[in-house]
Amino acid sequence: MPYSGEEMRRLTERLLGQTVTANPMKMDLGYGNENWRVECGGRTLLVKIAKQGHPVAKAESASRAQRLAHASGAPVAREVLLDTQCEAAAGRIVRILEFLPGHHPIDVLDSPSSIDTFFESLGRAVAVLHSARCDGFASRVGGSPSFPTWAEYVAYRAPQIADRGRSCTLFTGTELTDALDEALCLAQQVSRVVEPRLTHRDLYLDNVLAHADGQVGALLDLDIAEPWDPVADFVKLQWQVFPRYRTAAKTFHSAYRTISADPPLFEERLRVAQILELSNHVINAQAMDHMDYAQDALRQLDHVLASAA
Known part of the structure; x- marks a missing residue:
């Protein structure tokens, strides 16, 4: 089931231990995740919740790629968190990245x-x-x-x-x-x-x-x-x-x-x-x-x- 804004607020605060300061906004992007823009701890974040059963190996590879790209100096978002069996999300994979503004x-x-x-x-x-x-x-x-x-x-x-x-x-x-x-x-x-x-x-x-x-x-x-x-x-x-x-x-x-x-x-x-x-x-x-x-x-x-x- 899709998350509500209030559920996303509670999930983010539980995972990061910081206060969400604005109503989370669901984003219509991507194909394999449920994506939310969340203001938390003075940062704008992108919270990505994978579909149930998404392969852990793929998520771990994506996480390593993101971190390697960021370390190289390439213009990519910094990854804040990866939880491949998030108890607070019924075992689904959760990734949190810094949200980067911009245009298509x-x-x-x-x-x-x-x-x-x-x-x-x-x-x-x-x-x-x-x-x-x-x-x-x-x-x-x-x-x-x-x-x-x-x-x-x-x-x-x-x-x-x-x-x-x-x-x-x-x-x-x-x-x-x-x-x-x-x-x-x-x-x-x-x-x-x-x-x-x-x-x-x-x-x-x-x-x-x-x-x-x-x-x-x-x-x-x-x-x-x-x-x-x-x-x-x-x-x-x-x-x-x-x-x-x-x-x-x-x-x-x-x-x-x-x-x-x-x-x-x-x-x-x-x-x-x-x-x-x-x-x-x-x-x-x-x-x-x-x-x-x-x-x-x-x-x-x-x-x-x-x-x-």
Whole structure:
């Protein structure tokens, strides 16, 4: 059952031992949590209550990613609390983050100068995020199994995608397995230059906050962040963001390079990530009956596969 404002007040005060000073406000955002904005102890907080049965391993990975990103200096909210079996919330997972104000980027990208400001700021923010080093490549931050090389991780992940893809009716013939075979081959070629870095993996405008002047306020929702090849964060940007703004890609890349050197073998690494990520998007979207999104992801994957590596 959804919480009432009074129940949220009591829950927050019990967890933090501080007084809530205004009526909690329920927020209509996200898909997997019940989210509340709460004024407590002189701070504005975001209280996230997961659905019953949400996997603890996923919550712990998201928490580690949030803390690692914050420690790197990336513009992300500071995590205040994680309780994976919150007695006061009937055993549900509760996370509390500092609430960061801001606007959806589309609401402020209304001039050439604001567009340049935003994508310059975003390029720097993502480069800082990618400075966060991880111990190995894995499907969870701090999770196992972990692999010392990108090629070994891709060899672990690709068969999982192929197995799930057998139930996806949008792929024809051997299209998926051929694409994954190509990704495996390319991963072996580039693996020597790839280091495991914190990778957002869901980087598009819905997951960024902007200030009124166009500066990035925060990167949001690191729930599926993983220790990956950070070039994977360019997949959604190239697919869903850069084509909307003529100067975006050039401005972003120039700013990224002020923090981090150009990733070596960028195009080959991007192709590996595109095959893995776009295949996943097609499979997941069809499984959830989000057919427009699945078809869009498939069109993008077909475009990638039709182009030379």
